[in-house]
């Protein structure tokens with residue numbers, strides 16, 4: 601039904617290929633759910649982003665990557681999409697329980713305690729069986745999903761204790777932990793580490809100067825495509 605909404609938008613006209621507003625709304629809902637997009641949508645989006653990256657790759661990056669450029673662009677695109685897909689409301693599947701909410705393991709379960717006489721003589725042996733038992737996942741508390749929300753509860757603002765004390769009224773400041781985004785970003789150091797596996801000679805300084813800005817343009821591209829989709833969506837449903 602929803603067919604590569606974001607992917608379909610990349611590099612095309614400001615038009616959604618849908619037959620009805622309902623369908624568009626459905627597609628857009630999936631689109632804005634970001635992390636909840638189907639695997640197929642995700643795949644299409646990353647592919648489109650990789651194509652975009654191929655056109656925009658800076659010469660110095662291409663030179664440094666050499667024959668590993670293809671792999672590097674796929675990694676950067678995947679991570680850029682992941683970064684974009686996180687938002688204050690978005691969640692990701694719990695890695696601990698793979699979204700099941702339960703952790704399964706073999707456990708000895710006492711079916712019957714048996715009968716033991718007061719003097720210790722066993723009349724009936726306890727009945728114990730080894731069974732596959734699911735226990736609540738501690739990491740996600742059984743929900744199967746984890747939130748990317750910052751500790752500021754996704755508001756992006758925290759109480760400025762100093763100013764609040766000074767002025768006697770609650771004063772807020774931009775949350776220093778998430779810089780007001782409300783959610784945690786994929787640190788670019790993660791992307792650096794992944795690229796370094798393919799380009800071992802890449803040092804931190806070169807990464808920051810040549811690669812990181814390029815990586816950030818890919819994240820930006822996702823955000824600008826989202827805005828474009830929003831405009832297209834509004835035009836369709838007007």
Ligand SMILES: [Zn+2]
Pocket residue numbers: 694695696697698699700701702737738739740741742743744745
């Ligand atoms: Zn879990």
Ligand SMILES: [Zn+2]
Pocket residue numbers: 750751752753754755756757775776777778779780781782783
């Ligand atoms: Zn925050």
